[in-house]
Amino acid sequence: MxxxxxxxxxxxxxxxxxxxxxGAKNAVLPMIGASLMASKGRTVLRNVPIIEDVRRAVELARAVGAKAELHETERTLVIDASSLSSPVLPADIASRFRGSFLFVPALLHRLGEAVIEGVGGCNLGSRNLDFHYNGFKRMGATVTEQVADNGDGIIHIKAGDLRGGTLYCDTPSHTGTENLIMAAALARGTTLIKNAALEPEVLDNIAILQAMGAKISGGGTGFVTVEGVGELTAVEHTVMxxxxxxxxxxxxxxxxxxxxxxxxxxxxxxxxxxxxxxxxxxxxxxxxxxxxxxxxxxxxxxxxxxxxxxxxxxxxxxxxxxxxxxxxxxxxxxxxxxxxxxxxxxxxxxxxxxxxxxxxxxxxxxxxxxxxxxxxxxxxxxxxxxxxxxxxxxxxxxxxxxxxxxxxxxxxxxxxxxxxxxxxxxxx
Ligand SMILES: CC(=O)N[C@H]1[C@@H](OP(=O)(O)OP(=O)(O)OC[C@H]2O[C@@H](n3ccc(=O)[nH]c3=O)[C@H](O)[C@@H]2O)O[C@H](CO)[C@@H](O)[C@@H]1O
Ligand SMILES: C=C(OP(=O)(O)O)C(=O)O
The missing domain is CATH 3.65.10.10 (Enolpyruvate transferase domain)
Structure with missing residues (x-):
């Protein structure tokens, strides 16, 4: 610590x-996750808040093989994810912030799997992830849990070939909606997400994904439709x-x-x-x-x-x-x-x-x-x-x-x- x-x-x-x-913490974190979905080019995020969660996200992006440069004075983050190489979200970084789980869709699409050694975030009582897991499963992924030697749970998600489907959140989960949208953006076919979150940060994340080439409609209505595309390109975006x-x-x-x-x-x-x-x-x-x-x-x-x-x-x-x-x-x-x-x-x-x-x-x-x-x-x-x-x-x-x-x-x-x-x- x-x-x-x-x-x-x-x-x-x-x-x-x-x-x-x-700039918004809860907008920039999913955007860093989204930037890892671009297999070439450099994403430029502006108005990035210089907060510890962003520093951890930069460390995590590097841990999975991306090049990430945080220019603190300019509040600008440049990410080149062309060299993404490791599906492992290591516990020492990932368990220090909630936003680490937003890296999962990129790892699934780019590397076919994600290994989650820990998920952090504020300790506010129960903070479940079942809407995310159920959504990934409905798209064709397999989710298994293994217990490490030290007793910690390690989650393995294997993507296979992610395909669109009808997904839902039991309650409109903020990061749940973002993760399902990102998973659907590069999946085969069309996805409908019911009871999607309406937060402005979710809409800002939809905006960057659309700029990257994703086909998303219905943001802000509770029903989001995503038509999968073949690839997403790196763009420049200013965080709300x-x-x-x-x-x-x-x-x-x-x-x-x-x-x-x-x-x-x-x-x-x-x-x-x-x-x-x-x-x-x-x-x-x-x-x-x-x-x-x-x-x-x-x-x-x-x-x-x-x-x-x-x-x-x-x-x-x-x-x-x-x-x-x-x-x-x-x-x-x-x-x-x-x-x-x-x-x-x-x-x-x-x-x-x-x-x-x-x-x-x-x-x-x-x-x-x-x-x-x-x-x-x-x-x-x-x-x-x-x-x-x-x-x-x-x-x-x-x-x-x-x-x-x-x-x-x-x-x-x-x-x-x-x-x-x-x-x-x-x-x-
Ligand atoms: C990084 C980020 O954006 N964090 C925000 C996000 O957290 P986060 O996205 O984790 O919050 P959620 O909207 O997912 O969670 C809200 C509630 O739904 C429950 N739930 C959620 C997902 C799930 O799969 N199953 C389930 O039961 C949670 O236990 C919680 O009780 O939204 C919260 C609620 O606005 C904010 O306080 C956090 O600042
Ligand atoms: C709960 C919060 O954040 P996180 O989801 O990142 O833990 C928060 O911002 O108050």
């Missing part, structure tokens, strides 16, 4: 100014802005009573989260690609149910829990997507929050003035929520295990400092 990463935040400063929203990163900065303005210009944020991409934050007292003003946000009135409590897009994003649920601690009354949160996303409540309690958790439901009793404490980021969004809590708490908050935060947010300390926050990142 390398060195311990910590953030130290001293609360109390209102945030003001302009911040650039990073990260709506979760944008949402965290909206809440940074809200929790500190500040006002911010978010370059690249879109109200439409925030979905129901924008409406809920408006009800809490946040004011929005969309000016082209810049979203102006401010909160100068009392924070009202809120009732939130997480859902697939355009519902309230589960990845914004943790930041919202931190914000709700400051609302004038009880807020109610119902987490429907993941069954283990409330470890944050115990960390916020160390700072003085009063949160009652009952299964996947939480009641946040506001308002509570939080005080700085040493707290642990149990997952990525737990980390961003604790940064928000620290910005509004009295005294100093130290956030440990903050590699998780760095998995998904780029230059957190630098961007918040430029807005007036007192925050430093420490390693070691």
């Amino acid at each position: 390398g060195h311990e990463v910590r953030y130290r935040v001293r609360g109390g400063s209102q945030l003001h100014g302009t911040v650039f929203v990073q 802005p990260d709506r979760i990163d944008a949402g965290v900065f909206v809440m940074a303005a809200a929790i500190t009573g500040g006002d911010l210009n978010l370059v690249g944020a879109s109200l439409e991409h925030l979905g129901v989260a924008a409406d809920k934050l408006e009800q809490m007292g946040v004011e929005f003003h969309q000016q082209g690609a810049v979203l102006q946000v401010r909160r100068d009135r009392t924070l009202r409590p809120i009732n939130v149910i997480t859902d697939e897009y355009p519902g309230f994003a589960t990845d914004l649920q943790s930041p919202l829990m931190a914000l709700s601690c400051f609302a004038e009354g009880p807020s109610y949160i119902y987490e429907r997507i993941f069954d283990g996303r409330f470890k944050l409540a115990d960390e916020l309690a160390k700072m003085g929050a009063d949160i009652e958790v009952d299964g996947n439901r939480a009641k946040v009793n506001g308002p509570r003035g939080l005080r700085g404490a040493e707290v642990e980021a149990h997952d990525l969004r737990c980390g961003s929520a604790l940064v928000l809590a620290g910005l509004a708490a009295e005294g100093e908050t130290t956030i440990t295990s903050a590699y998780y935060l760095d998995r998904g947010h780029a230059h957190t300390a630098e961007r918040l400092s430029q807005l007036g926050a007192d925050i430093v990142r420490e390693v070691g």
Whole structure:
């Protein structure tokens, strides 16, 4: 895991100014997977977020034989997958991020098999992959599990000759939809995917695949049709802005009573989260690609149910829990997507929050003035929520295990400092 990463935040400063929203983590990861499907040429991805998940994806692309150069200053990733040679997704890299599983379709098409030694991602309770496996099987693949000497499961998927068919997700899985679309793009015949995810990142991934030559229709409708083609070509594509990163900065303005210009944020991409934050007292003003946000009135409590897009994003649920601690009354949160996303409540309690958790439901009793404490980021969004809590708490908050935060947010300390926050990142 390398060195311990910590953030130290001293609360109390209102945030003001302009911040650039990073490129979307959940869009760039499937795009890196898609780029491995091009057997010649170089894919150029722009507006790439410089986050740990992208660094791991670059390492993984190299591990399977691709040439990948991440130009951090230019936020540009260049991938040449012509030399793809190994079907193995090694545990030491693949088990550190969820997006590793998005490499599977390329390995199946290019090498005829994928060997998955591990799949990572935030530990949020059960995170199943059955929709992916069932879909691959319906296309003609075989999936077997073997237990390694150390007890870890290794999944072998053999492609044979992938052919189109009628596939479905029991619930509209984000990466499940992306993986089935990518598997179908180079399969023989036509594929229909029912109950497909509607997330903007899924649509951005469809856009790059279409530019590469894939024949995909129905994106954003829940029914995606893919007509298999013989090959995909390398293209240049700009990654969409990260709506979760944008949402965290909206809440940074809200929790500190500040006002911010978010370059690249879109109200439409925030979905129901924008409406809920408006009800809490946040004011929005969309000016082209810049979203102006401010909160100068009392924070009202809120009732939130997480859902697939355009519902309230589960990845914004943790930041919202931190914000709700400051609302004038009880807020109610119902987490429907993941069954283990409330470890944050115990960390916020160390700072003085009063949160009652009952299964996947939480009641946040506001308002509570939080005080700085040493707290642990149990997952990525737990980390961003604790940064928000620290910005509004009295005294100093130290956030440990903050590699998780760095998995998904780029230059957190630098961007918040430029807005007036007192925050430093420490390693070691
Ligand atoms: C890299 C990436 O894009 N990660 C995002 C993606 O994760 P990810 O794609 O893993 O999330 P899914 O949409 O697949 O999972 C949602 C729910 O469906 C269940 N499920 C999913 C697949 C499956 O085969 N079987 C099954 O039961 C999961 O256990 C979970 O409870 O969407 C999540 C939900 O918006 C976000 O929090 C993550 O940031
Ligand atoms: C759950 C998340 O990511 P991942 O699926 O990559 O673990 C997240 O971004 O909060």
